[in-house]
Amino acid sequence: MPLLQLQNVDYSVGGPLLLEQVNLTIEPGERVCIVGRNGAGKSTLMRLICGEIKPDDGEIRVQGGVVVARMAQEVPQDTHGSVFDVVALGLGDLGALLARYHHAVHDGDMDAMADAQTQIEAQHGWDLDRRVSQVLEKLELPEDVDFSSLSGGMKRRVLLAQALVRNPDVLLLDEPTNHLDIEAIDWLEGFLKSFNGSLIFVTHDRSFLRALATRIFEIDRGQVTSWPGDYDNYLRRREERLHAQAQENARFDKLLAQEEVWIRQGIKARRTRNEGRVRALKAMRNERAERRELTGKVRMESAAAQASGKKVIELTQVAQAFGNKLILRDASTVILRGDKIGIIGPNGSGKSTLLKILLGELTPDAGTVEQGTQLQIAYFDQHRSQLDESRNAIENVAGGADFVEINGSRKHIIGYLQDFLFSPERARAPITRLSGGERNRLLLARLFAQPSNLLVMDEPTNDLDVETLELLEELLLDYKGTLLLVSHDRDFLDNVVTSTLALEGEGKLGEYVGGYSDWLRQRPVARTAAIEKPTAAPAAPAVHTAAVAKKKLSxxxxxxxxxxxxxxxxxxxxxxxxxxxxxxxxxxxxxxxxxxxxxxxxxxxxxxxxxxxxxxxxxxx
Structure with missing residues (x-):
């Protein structure tokens, strides 16, 4: 029996229906990924499923007793308190009461503890207290640490715990890998594979999608279709469907054009006019007018600069530390013209610091950094700080000019921004009204309008839909200059970079041929194990470890x-x-x-x- 059903659901935000006549079911144990272009309605569908918003028409049926929980896409700005407090919030008023009890125990306030204990017992709440502790233990979260002191990745893990503490039958995750490092994404993948409930998620991370999805919901021009099987099966079937749809549209348009010629043949045609044929033509006109075309594809072209010198950047025995944290020790590398280099490492390992040293924005504690000649640098900032919030998209890209020049060709700024899927209205709107995906596309438009031979991109894939990601990959593959790319998107790294610099802890900068998958094969195994599974206790002798690992089986x-x-x-x-x-x-x-x-x-x-x-x-x- 389905856990929940959507029956003939419509939802509109003005203009054509965002979601039209949606009919879907969610079965126990499914892992469903919702795919579609930015703005297609993926997050809206999630909000409908969890009851945050109501449909304009149709019905959403949830089986009796089924719990649906949604993990927030972004960390709420007003979230405060300890990790236990934030996780317990998932239980509502009783969770707040449990948090009060734990604070009273921690502070030694006997009166407050007794008062909270009485209320918890009256509501039979101790089972829920144990559930909070079990979730904290399972997700390896420290209950007494202040939430605000955690890294972005750990904050998202706490928000996941907040959703899980409700013991949901259906868990909704909207872009759960955003701002997570590769290690955290790997952990999340493994955790979700062991999750016993049903999972509905939205992601732009194709590796994450392939690892988890057992069914695909596609949103395309208001229609939601279900595709059983994995993501690659969906891609094959989708191409077949789009090809058949294009052929049918072409046949229809040809017939419509023929009928339009017939109706205009003049007096002779009017005398012999077949009224049924006229009515059919009117119906065809209406059908053509109501057709919703595919969302256009981003058209990207980078403004080329004159070639840089052969040697772009050379690091020699560079060291850098902040307080007691060692970022680099005796790091040396040479970056040559045309290299496409991926930079990877856990959050907080120093990737942005390494970029600043490479670009000459930060002088290292020791060692030398030598930059090549004729460098023209274009920089994509993951924090979008290059965008002026007081200006619209046109002003941010063209700075008040009516035209931009791309490789010797002048383009009107409105036409240029339309290549990045900005309508004239959106191009003139304040950027405070733009979505995360639109802001990233705007940064790309601004970036590629600048002539460059060294392209620096810090987490460019966040909030981009898969189609735009794939087009960005093609552009970067064709880019004639040098690329420095910081990313946690494993597929993106594999598809674009030719070598990898890995911040591996204790100041070590590893250099590897190929992308992320190549790094996985080449990385030092013993060292990686130590980084991924840190322990407070000293390492046991190798002989003892082997003996434990190879225990005798019954x-x-x-x-x-x-x-x-x-x-x-x-x-x-x-x-x-x-x-x-x-x-x-x-x-x-x-x-x-x-x-x-x-x-x-x-x-x-x-x-x-x-x-x-x-x-x-x-x-x-």
């Missing part, structure tokens, strides 16, 4: 370990066969119940496969 466990590879292979074969059958057109000729049953069985098999892999790793450890 006969039953040994037998299970021997059978698991064959079981995993069978599950992979079954999943591949079922996915292929679901991609066949005949599958969609079945009734809705049969389609849903097949999708539920696929989700169950995928969960069984993940459990088998986890068990194999546990037994083989």
């Amino acid at each position: 006969f039953k466990d040994q037998r299970e370990l021997e059978l698991l590879p064959a079981r995993i292979e069978q599950l992979e074969t079954d999943i591949a066969r079922r996915s292929a059958a679901m991609q066949d057109a005949a599958f969609y000729k079945q009734d809705a119940a049969s389609q849903q049953r097949a999708n539920t069985e696929l989700v169950a098999q995928q969960a069984e496969l993940e459990a088998a892999f986890a068990r194999w790793e546990a037994l083989d450890g």
Whole structure:
């Protein structure tokens, strides 16, 4: 039985319906990703599902007892108190009461503690207190630390705990990887794979999407369609559908043009006019007028500058520290013209500091930095501080001029901004009214209007839809100059960069050929294990560690370990066969119940496969 259903749901924010006649169901154990262009209505659909807003028409049915929880997309500015306080807020008034009790215990205030205890007992609240503690333990969160002192990534983990403490059957996550470093994204992926409820999420991180999604909801021109299977299956089917749709539109437009010629043939045609044909023409005109075209694609072109010198930047034995925190120690590297370099490392490891040293904005504590000749630098700032809040999009890009010059060609500023999907109205609107995605597109428009031969991009992928991300990748691949790219988007790094600089802790700057996946294969394993799993206790001797890792299995466990590879292979074969059958057109000729049953069985098999892999790793450890 579905956990929740949307039936004939309409929602409008003025103009054409943002969401029209939406019919969807969410089944137990599903992991659904909502995809679509920026502004298509992804966040709106999430808010409808969790009841924050009501539909204009239609109905949203939630099965009795089903709990739906949504993790906030951005950290609320007024959030304060300890980690326990913030997590307990997910329980409403009783959570605030539990927070009061914990503060009274911490402060030794016996009267306040007794008063809170009495009220908690009256509401049978101790089970919920244990639930808060269990969630904090599971997410490895320190309950007494002040929320405001945490990093951005840890704050988002606390907000996730705030949603989880409600013990939701359906968990909604809107861009959960924004502002997380790669290590935190890996942790979140693993955690969500083990989550027992249903998951609905929005993300621009294609690697995260591929790892989690078992079904895709696509929003396109107000219509929401459901695509069973993984993201790559959706992409294939979507291209097939768009191709068929384009052919049908072309056939329709050709017929409409022929009928328009016929109706204008003059007196002879009017004498023999077929009134049924005239009515059909009017209906065709209406149908054509109501057609909603695909949202245009961003058209990007970077303004080229004269070539820089062959050597762009050279670091020699550079050291940098802030207080007791060591960022770089004896770091040396040479960046040559045409290099496309990714810079990776955990949040707070010093990526922005390294960029400032490379660009000459910060003098290191020791060592030398030598910049090449004829450098023209364009810089994309992740904090969008280059945008003037008091000016509109036109003024931010052109500075009051009517034209921008791109590679010798003059473009009117309105036309240039339309290439970045800004209508004339949005281009003239104050940028305080622009969404996060629009602001990032505006930064790109401003960036590429500047001639450059060294492009520096600090987290450019946040809030961009997947189509724009892929076009940005193509532009960067064709860019003739040198690229320095800080990103936590693993697919983006793999698709763009030719080498990687990794801040690996203790001042070490590692240099690797290739992108993120190549770094994973080449990185020092022992060192990485130490970074990813820090412990307060000293490391045990290697011999003892090996002995613990290779514990003796019981006969039953040994037998299970021997059978698991064959079981995993069978599950992979079954999943591949079922996915292929679901991609066949005949599958969609079945009734809705049969389609849903097949999708539920696929989700169950995928969960069984993940459990088998986890068990194999546990037994083989």
